[in-house]
Amino acid sequence: xxxxxxxxxxxxxxxxxxxxxxxxxxxxxxxxxxxxxxxxxxxxxxxxxxxxxxxxxxxxxxxxxxxxxxxxxxxxxxxxxxxxxxxxxxxxxxxxxxxxxxxxxxxxxxxxxxxxxxxxxxxxxxxxxxxxxxxxxxxxxxxxxxxxxxxxxxxxxxxxxxxxxxxxxxxxxxxxxxxxxxxxxxxxxxxxxxxxxxxxxxxxxxxxxxxxxxxxxxxxx
Amino acid sequence: xxxxxxxxxxxxxxxxxxxxxxxxxxxxxxxxxxxxxxxxxxxxxxxxxxxxxxxxxxxxxxxxxxxxxxxxxxxxxxxxxxxxxxxxxxxxxxxxxxxxxxxxxxxxxxxxxxxxxxxxxxxxxxxxxxxxxxxxxxxxxxxxxxxxxxxxxxxxxxxxxxxxxxxxxxxxxxxxxxxxxxxxxxxxxxxxxxxxxxxxxxxxxxxxxxxxxxxxxxxxxxxxxxxxxxxxxxxxxxxxxxxxxxxxxxxxxxxxxxxxxxxxxxxxxxxxxxxxxxxxxxxxxxxxxxxxxxxxxxxxxxxxxxxxxxxxxxxxxxxxxxxxxxxxxxxxxxxxxxxxxxxxxxxxxxxxxxxxxxxxxxxxxxxxxxxxxxxxxxxxxxxxxxxxxxxxxxxxxxxxxxxxxxxxxxxxxxxxxxxxxxxxxxxxxxxxxxxxxxxxxxxxxxxxxxxxxxxxxxxxxxxxxxxxxxxxxxxxxxxxxxxxxxxxxxxxxxxxxxxxxxxxxxxxxxxxxxxxxxxxxxxxxxxxxxxxxxxxxxxxxxxxxxxxxxxxxxxxxxxxxxxxxxxxxxxxxxxxxxxxxxxxxxxxxxxxxxxxxxxxxxxxxxxxxxxxxxxxxxxxxxxxxxxxxxxxxxxxxxxxxxxxxxxxxxxxxxxxxxxxxxxxxxxxxxxxxxxxxxxxxxxxxxxxxxxxxxxxxxxxxxxxxxxxxxxxxxxxxxxxxxxxxxxxxxxxxxxxxxxxxxxxxxxxxxxxxxxxxxxxxxxxxxxxxxxxxxxx
Numbered sequence: 001x002x003x004x005x006x007x008x009x010x011x012x013x014x015x016x017x018x019x020x021x022x023x024x025x026x027x028x029x030x031x032x033x034x035x036x037x038x039x040x041x042x043x044x045x046x047x048x049x050x051x052x053x054x055x056x057x058x059x060x061x062x063x064x065x066x067x068x069x070x071x072x073x074x075x076x077x078x079x080x081x082x083x084x085x086x087x088x089x090x091x092x093x094x095x096x097x098x099x100x101x102x103x104x105x106x107x108x109x110x111x112x113x114x115x116x117x118x119x120x121x122x123x124x125x126x127x128x129x130x131x132x133x134x135x136x137x138x139x140x141x142x143x144x145x146x147x148x149x150x151x152x153x154x155x156x157x158x159x160x161x162x163x164x165x166x167x168x169x170x171x172x173x174x175x176x177x178x179x180x181x182x183x184x185x186x187x188x189x190x191x192x193x194x195x196x197x198x199x200x201x202x203x204x205x206x207x208x209x210x211x212x213x214x215x216x217x218x219x220x221x
Numbered sequence: 222x223x224x225x226x227x228x229x230x231x232x233x234x235x236x237x238x239x240x241x242x243x244x245x246x247x248x249x250x251x252x253x254x255x256x257x258x259x260x261x262x263x264x265x266x267x268x269x270x271x272x273x274x275x276x277x278x279x280x281x282x283x284x285x286x287x288x289x290x291x292x293x294x295x296x297x298x299x300x301x302x303x304x305x306x307x308x309x310x311x312x313x314x315x316x317x318x319x320x321x322x323x324x325x326x327x328x329x330x331x332x333x334x335x336x337x338x339x340x341x342x343x344x345x346x347x348x349x350x351x352x353x354x355x356x357x358x359x360x361x362x363x364x365x366x367x368x369x370x371x372x373x374x375x376x377x378x379x380x381x382x383x384x385x386x387x388x389x390x391x392x393x394x395x396x397x398x399x400x401x402x403x404x405x406x407x408x409x410x411x412x413x414x415x416x417x418x419x420x421x422x423x424x425x426x427x428x429x430x431x432x433x434x435x436x437x438x439x440x441x442x443x444x445x446x447x448x449x450x451x452x453x454x455x456x457x458x459x460x461x462x463x464x465x466x467x468x469x470x471x472x473x474x475x476x477x478x479x480x481x482x483x484x485x486x487x488x489x490x491x492x493x494x495x496x497x498x499x500x501x502x503x504x505x506x507x508x509x510x511x512x513x514x515x516x517x518x519x520x521x522x523x524x525x526x527x528x529x530x531x532x533x534x535x536x537x538x539x540x541x542x543x544x545x546x547x548x549x550x551x552x553x554x555x556x557x558x559x560x561x562x563x564x565x566x567x568x569x570x571x572x573x574x575x576x577x578x579x580x581x582x583x584x585x586x587x588x589x590x591x592x593x594x595x596x597x598x599x600x601x602x603x604x605x606x607x608x609x610x611x612x613x614x615x616x617x618x619x620x621x622x623x624x625x626x627x628x629x630x631x632x633x634x635x636x637x638x639x640x641x642x643x644x645x646x647x648x649x650x651x652x653x654x655x656x657x658x659x660x661x662x663x664x665x666x667x668x669x670x671x672x673x674x675x676x677x678x679x680x681x682x683x684x685x686x687x688x689x690x691x692x693x694x695x696x697x698x699x700x701x702x703x704x705x706x707x708x709x710x711x712x713x714x715x716x717x718x719x720x721x722x723x724x725x726x727x728x729x730x731x732x733x734x735x736x737x738x739x740x741x742x743x744x745x746x747x748x749x750x751x752x753x754x755x756x757x758x759x760x761x762x763x764x765x766x767x768x769x770x771x772x773x774x775x776x777x778x779x780x781x782x783x784x785x786x787x788x789x790x791x792x793x794x795x796x797x798x799x800x801x802x803x804x805x806x807x808x809x810x811x812x813x814x815x816x817x818x819x820x821x822x823x824x825x826x827x828x829x830x831x832x833x834x835x836x837x838x839x840x841x842x843x844x845x846x847x848x849x850x851x852x853x854x855x856x857x858x859x860x861x862x863x864x865x866x867x868x869x870x871x872x873x874x875x876x877x878x879x880x881x882x883x884x885x886x887x888x889x890x891x892x893x894x895x896x897x898x899x900x901x902x903x904x905x906x907x908x909x910x911x912x913x914x915x916x917x918x919x920x921x922x923x924x925x926x927x928x929x930x931x932x933x934x935x936x937x938x939x940x941x942x943x944x945x946x947x948x949x950x951x952x953x954x955x956x957x958x959x960x961x962x963x964x965x966x967x968x969x970x971x972x973x974x975x976x977x978x979x980x981x982x983x984x985x986x987x988x989x990x991x992x993x994x995x996x997x
Contacts, residue, residue: 039636040636040640043630043636043637043640044639044640046655046657046658046661047661047888048885048886048887048888049629049630049632049637049640049642049886050630050886050908051630051632051908051911051912051915051916051919052630052632052634052636052637053634053911053912053914053915053916054911056915057911057914057915089639091636184907184911185903185907186903187903187904188903
C-alpha cells in the first residue's frame, strides 16, 4: 500500500489512500465521517432509496486498513453514524461486523454533529480525545494547534495538463489536519470554500487520496 | 379534418408550416361554437414552450372572428404558480401545454376534476416527440387521460416522416386503428450540392473552404439559414464567416448553448427580417416562425436524410415555391455522402431508426407520478400503460420490476421493507407510504436531461453579461488564459466562480480551444447502405471529377467496400502497421469497434498503438502486422471484451445518471442548488460503482446497459454489421496507404482551430500522404 508521511507538532503521521490517518508510533488509526447507515436514514426520512450497500462498502475498506496497520487504537472522528437511530435499523450482520472489528482494540467514538450522543456499541464515547501533543475532535476550532479534525469532507481540485481532477483530500498546515470523509456515500466541500480558506494557513498543503496519495497545493481562490 | 373529427385517433401529416396546427383545432372550434361546453375541451401539447405561446396568439384571431367566447390559456414551466393553481380548479376551454407540464398536471389528486369533460387532445410536432423519452412520457400521460375521459379523441400533427404507420401506432390507444391524413406536400424541394472552385479538403468538418461561395449565396437570397451538425462547428464557421464578411451583411448565430436572451434576440431579428443569414444548429429546427427564409444551407453531410428533408421543407412556405437548399460537404468523403443523400431525397427514401421499446426509467417515473395522484391498482395501471403504443409489448414481469423498484428500491438486499416508498394497502391498492413525498416526486418530474452545464459570464464586479453555457467537462479542460469561442466572440477563460465560468474579452487572438465536448451524430444505417451501393457503380458521373477519380484509384489499388462484405486493409506506413476496417456502422459504433479491436489485439499480443474512427471506418495502428483476422472478429470474444470494458466506462456512468434521475433514484438538481459546495451531496458515479460491485443486475443497471448499447456505445450497429457481412471478410494486404484510408490519417476526431503554421504543417502532411497514395 502506498502512503505519504508528514509531521504535525513533531509527530510523524501517515496518510493512507483510503483516507485514514495512521499514527505509527502509537499504532493508532484515525478515520473520520464514516456516515454509516446513510442510505437507511435517507429512506427513513422519505428521500430516495439509495443502494443499501454503503455501510458494508465502508466497513470493507476499514477492515483492510486495520489488517494493514494492525492498529491497537482506533479513533472514529465523529459522524461515524449518519444519525443516532441508524444503529436500531442496522442489519445484524453489519452490527456484528463492527463488533468483530472492535475486538482486541481500544476504540474511541468521538461525537459529531450527526451522532451527538452515546451509541450502544462498545468503546469510549468522547467529545474529544487529547493525546498530547495532538487533540482529536470532530470540528476544527480556530486558534488551536496540534489538532486533527474532520467534518468538512474537504476535496481539492488539481489542474493537470489535460484536465481538472477533483478528489477528497487531507488539508494540512503547521497547526492542524482536516481529514477527508471515509464513508462511501459522502460528497466533498471544495478547499476553495471560505470556511476552509479561513481555517487553514496560507501555506497549507493538501494530500489527495486515491490509489496513491499525493501532495498537492491546497487550492486557493 | 372535419370529416374525421370522430375518429378516436387521427394522424395529420403535412409539411412544416403548412397551417396544420390550425387544422388540428378546427373540430374543437366547431364543437365549441355549437354549445355551452363546461370545463376543459381540448388539450394541445407541443414540444416547445414558445410554440404554445405562439399558438395562443394565432388561435385568438379565428376565435374572435367567429365571435366565440372561448378561454385559451397556456401552461408551461414559465406560468406563475397562482395561475397554475387556478387552472386546476377552473380549467380553460383550450389548454396549451408541454409534455412535462401535462405529466405534472395528471399527478395531482384533483386530476379527475381538472380534466372532466375533456374531448380532444392535439399533439403537435409529434414526429419530434416520437423518438424521445419526452414522447414516451406524454403517451403514458395520454393513457391516463383516456382512463379518466374514455371518449377522448387524439389528433397528431406531424412533419413528413419515413414511417407514418409507426407514428400512428405511437399516437393511438393500442390496439385501436389510427387513420392517416396526408396534406398536399407542395412542390418538390430543390436541393443541390454547392459547387466551389476549390475542392473540399480530405478531412475535417469545418468547410472553411466554402466560405466565399456561401457568402455569395447569402448575398443572392433574402434570408439564409446555415445549418451545422455541431455547436462547435457552428461557432467556428460563424467566426470565419465574419472574418470574410467584407460587406458587413447582418449575420447572426443561434444554438442551444447560447444564453436564452441572446437566442430570443436573434429569433426576433429573424422574424423582423433584419438578418440576412443565421448560422445555427438543430435548435432552430422546431416551431419558430421561419418567415422569409428562402435558402437553407446544410454544412457537413446531413447524416440523416429525414432530418434534412424536414429542415429543408420549411423554407419558402409563404410563396408556395419549392424550398431551396444547398448541401456543403465538409470534406471529400462527405461529397459522396451528400450525393447519396440527394439521391435518397429524390427517391423519397427517408431513413428511420427501428423504434426501441419504451424505456423503463420513464415507466418508473410514471408509476411514481400516478401514485402521487392517489391510490391505484397494479392491474389497472398495467392495462393503462400497455395501451400506449411504445409500451404495448411491455411484459408483466418488467412492469412488476418497475413497480418493485418504485416501492422498495428493487435491491437484491431487501433493506427498505420498513421504508417503502409505495405501500400495498389491505384492499390491494398501492399508495404512497408518506403522502408528503408527492411533492418531492413532482419536483423530479420530467425526462429532459440537462447535462451538467455551467453558465458563462463576462467577469465583472457584480456579475457580467451572460453569454451562454458550456459543458462542465469542457470547462474542466480549461486553464486560465485559454481562449475559446462562444456566441461568435473569442473569450479568455479567467476562472470558475461558484457555478459560473468567468471570461473576459480577448481581441485579435486565435481561439486556442474551440470545441464544446458533445455528441456527434452518426450517419444513419440507410444512408450508409446507399453509399455502399453507390460504390458498386462502374463509374460515377454524378460525382465531381476529383471524387470519382479518388474512388477509381481505390478500386484499382485495393477494392471498394461492398454492402454484404467487410473490407479490411492492412498496410505499413511510417514504420507502423495499420489495419483499416470499413464497417460503415456510424461514428459511435466504429469508435466502439476501435476500442474492442485494440483490446483484442492487445490480448493477442499484436501491440496496437491507437485508432481513429469516422462514420465509415476505423483505422488502427500498431507495431505488428495483423495477418489473421479471424480471432479479431470472434464475436464471443468481442462481446466479452465489451462487457468488461463497459463496466467502468464513463459513458455508462453518464447514461446511468440520466436513467437514475428519471426513475427517481437521484433527486433532480434544483436550479441553483447543484454542487453548492455542500458536503452532503455526492456524485451519482458513487452509486453506479456501488451497484456495479454489489448489485450488478439491479433494474437501473439493466436500463443503463440497454440504453448505452443503443446510444453512445451503439453495439447494435456493430452486431448489425456483423450480421450483414456474415463472416464474408475480405482482407487485402498492401505495401502502402490506400486512397480511401488516407483521409483517416488526417482525422483529428475534433474540429481543429489553429494558426496558419499548423495549417501549413497539416497541409504538408496531407500532400505527402496523398502522394504516397498516388493522388495529387
